[in-house]
Amino acid sequence: MHAVINPEFRFKWLWLLIGYGLIVLVVYLSLTGNPVRIDTSLPYQDKLFHTLAYFVLAFWFLQIYHIKHHMVFLVVFLLCLGVLMEYLQGLGPARYSEAGDMAANAIGVVIALALSRTRLRFMLVRLERFIK
Numbered sequence: 001m002h003a004v005i006n007p008e009f010r011f012k013w014l015w016l017l018i019g020y021g022l023i024v025l026v027v028y029l030s031l032t033g034n035p036v037r038i039d040t041s042l043p044y045q046d047k048l049f050h051t052l053a054y055f056v057l058a059f060w061f062l063q064i065y066h067i068k069h070h071m072v073f074l075v076v077f078l079l080c081l082g083v084l085m086e087y088l089q090g091l092g093p094a095r096y097s098e099a100g101d102m103a104a105n106a107i108g109v110v111i112a113l114a115l116s117r118t119r120l121r122f123m124l125v126r127l128e129r130f131i132k
Contacts, residue, residue: 008125008128009064009124009125009128010128011128012064015060015063015064015124016064018060019057019060019061019064022056022057022060023057023081026053026054026057026081026085027081027085029053030085030086030088030089031085031088031089031092031095033092033093033094033095034094046101046104047100047101047103047104048104050082050101050104050105050108051104051105051107051108051111052108053105053108054078054082054104054105054106054107054108054109054112055108055109055111055112056108056112057078057108057109057112058074058075058078058108058109058112058113058116059112059115059116059120061074061078062074062112062113062116062121063116063121063122063123063124063125064124066121071113071116075109075113078105078109079105079106079109081105082101082102082105082106082109083102083105085105086098086099086101086102086105
């Protein structure tokens, strides 16, 4: 497992722990019967939050994994996670499934993938160099 993680990392287990914590948080927030309500008065704010959540997940892990087939696996995993969370929401009484949310999740992943092709993919490496 160590070989697939960017070898420049000194705190790789911390970054992975934070990333897995973010996944747990998104799953919890997706399935809780009492979702967080934030009113920003923006149109389609729900879709914006879905896009942001999946962008953060994808961009975080795309900074850690730079090997192409691992990146493809991660993108497919997050796209499937977004669909699964929406499907599971539709099974409970307090939430409902929405195709627009699935699309917003996917858009967040795609934006992160696009940005991971830039120098921004080295943000965690730069942070580690800064805190030496």
